[in-house]
Amino acid sequence: MITQTFLQEISQLEADFCFALADPTRILILYSLNEAPRTVTDLTIELGIPQPTTSRHLKILRDRGLVAVSRQGVSITYRLTDTRLIEALDLLRGVMRDRITHRALLMNEINNH
Amino acid sequence: MITQTFLQEISQLEADFCFALADPTRILILYSLNEAPRTVTDLTIELGIPQPTTSRHLKILRDRGLVAVSRQGVSITYRLTDTRLIEALDLLRGVMRDRITHRALLMNEINNH
DNA sequence: TTTATATATTCGCATAAACGCATATTTCGT
DNA sequence: ACGAAATATGCGTTTATGCGAATATATAAA
Numbered sequence: 001m002i003t004q005t006f007l008q009e010i011s012q013l014e015a016d017f018c019f020a021l022a023d024p025t026r027i028l029i030l031y032s033l034n035e036a037p038r039t040v041t042d043l044t045i046e047l048g049i050p051q052p053t054t055s056r057h058l059k060i061l062r063d064r065g066l067v068a069v070s071r072q073g074v075s076i077t078y079r080l081t082d083t084r085l086i087e088a089l090d091l092l093r094g095v096m097r098d099r100i101t102h103r104a105l106l107m108n109e110i111n112n113h
Numbered sequence: 114m115i116t117q118t119f120l121q122e123i124s125q126l127e128a129d130f131c132f133a134l135a136d137p138t139r140i141l142i143l144y145s146l147n148e149a150p151r152t153v154t155d156l157t158i159e160l161g162i163p164q165p166t167t168s169r170h171l172k173i174l175r176d177r178g179l180v181a182v183s184r185q186g187v188s189i190t191y192r193l194t195d196t197r198l199i200e201a202l203d204l205l206r207g208v209m210r211d212r213i214t215h216r217a218l219l220m221n222e223i224n225n226h
Numbered sequence: 227t228t229t230a231t232a233t234a235t236t237c238g239c240a241t242a243a244a245c246g247c248a249t250a251t252t253t254c255g256t
Numbered sequence: 257a258c259g260a261a262a263t264a265t266g267c268g269t270t271t272a273t274g275c276g277a278a279t280a281t282a283t284a285a286a
Contacts, residue, residue, distance in 0.1 A: 004161065010206075011137035017205050018140075021131035023274090024124035040233055048117065053275070055234050065212060074232050074283045082208045088201040092130050093123075095195045099178060136244090153263055166245070168264055187253045187262050 020064045025049065026057050027089065033067060034086045037079035133177045138162065139170050140202065146180060147199045150192035 020026060028047055032038060038046070044054045058078055061067040066085055067078045080086070133139060142156055151159070157167045171191055174180040179198055180191045193199070 007141065008137060011140040013209055014140050014202065014205055015135050015137045017209065018131050018134035022128050022135045024121060024128045027124040027127050027131075028120065041231095050276075051233075052235080052277085056274085059234080071283085074230095076233065082211075084204045084208050088204040089127065091197045091201040091204070092127055095197050096126055096130065098195075154261095163246075164263075165247080165265080169244085172264080184253085187260090189263065 016064055017066070020061055020066050021085075021089065023057065023060075025053070026061060029054075029057060029061065030066065030080065030085060030089065033078060033080045034083065037070075037077045039075045039077050041075065043078070129177055130179070133174055133179050134198075134202065136170065136173075138166070139174060142167075142170060142174065143179065143193065143198060143202065146191060146193045147196065150183075150190045152188045152190050154188065156191070 021030075025047065029043055032043060032046055040051065040054055040058065043058075044051045047054065058067065062069060062078075065081060068081050070077050070079070134143075138160065141160055145151060145156060145159060153164065153167055153171065156171075157164045160167065171180065175182060175191075178194060181194050183190050183192070
């Protein structure tokens with residue numbers, strides 16, 4: 001039997017996941033990690049943001065299990081835990097792209113008449 | 114040429130999208146609308162929440178273009194604008210499911226030894 | 227053990243979000 | 257024009273978030 005609260009809990013978990021995605025810097029981090037694992041310093045330089053900011057965003061991603069860590073000596077490497085995260089982001093990007101294309105076509109219609 | 118700020122803007126748009134998904138009630142709304150278009154009252158009853166709350170969540174989804182409206186007399190019907198939104202949510206749900214399964218297996222290992 | 231490097235955390239503040247409640251707006255029927 | 261039903265919005269309060277600056281922690285090398 002599927003109770004109302006059960007559905008609510010599932011959605012809460014899913015929302016936590018989405019929350020981790022709901023920040024431009026974290027999205028850039030995920031796409032970067034999709035290319036290859038990177039250290040905190042790598043990401044800090046690549047994104048051009050302060051190191052504490054990078055660590056904070058990584059903590060949010062780590063707490064929710066979107067990224068995993070491994071230590072090599074003094075530096076810590078982060079990697080993506082599941083490529084489906086990028087697939088999901090790409091799907092959303094596709095929706096965005098189609099929407100913008102659609103708007104551009106509308107603008108053309110207006111300008112040509 | 115792809116500038117840093119350009120990437121930042123894309124990610125900002127994508128994050129706005131994800132923000133709309135980062136709430137359990139809104140996720141339930143989207144899944145409900147994926148079955149069929151519904152009025153505000155439909156959703157209010159189905160979710161068991163106050164009507165103003167439903168309207169406010171719908172506004173957030175509407176402002177970002179995840180849902181679209183059409184009026185029939187005094188009632189307003191909402192529908193999903195793109196099924197890829199559900200595909201993206203399902204992908205995330207799959208990641209969650211595998212993670213939970215993995216944890217359950219680990220727990221079994223622990224209990225059996 | 228001291229020092230340097232890499233990473234994480236704390237604090238304070240400004241801003242933004244969620245929610246309940248009341249109320250406004252829109253549309254239709256009479 | 258008026259009342260009823262459906263939907264949207266304003267307001268005040270509580271709670272959460274993001275960020276900068278400073279600081280703490282951990283590891284390795286000397």
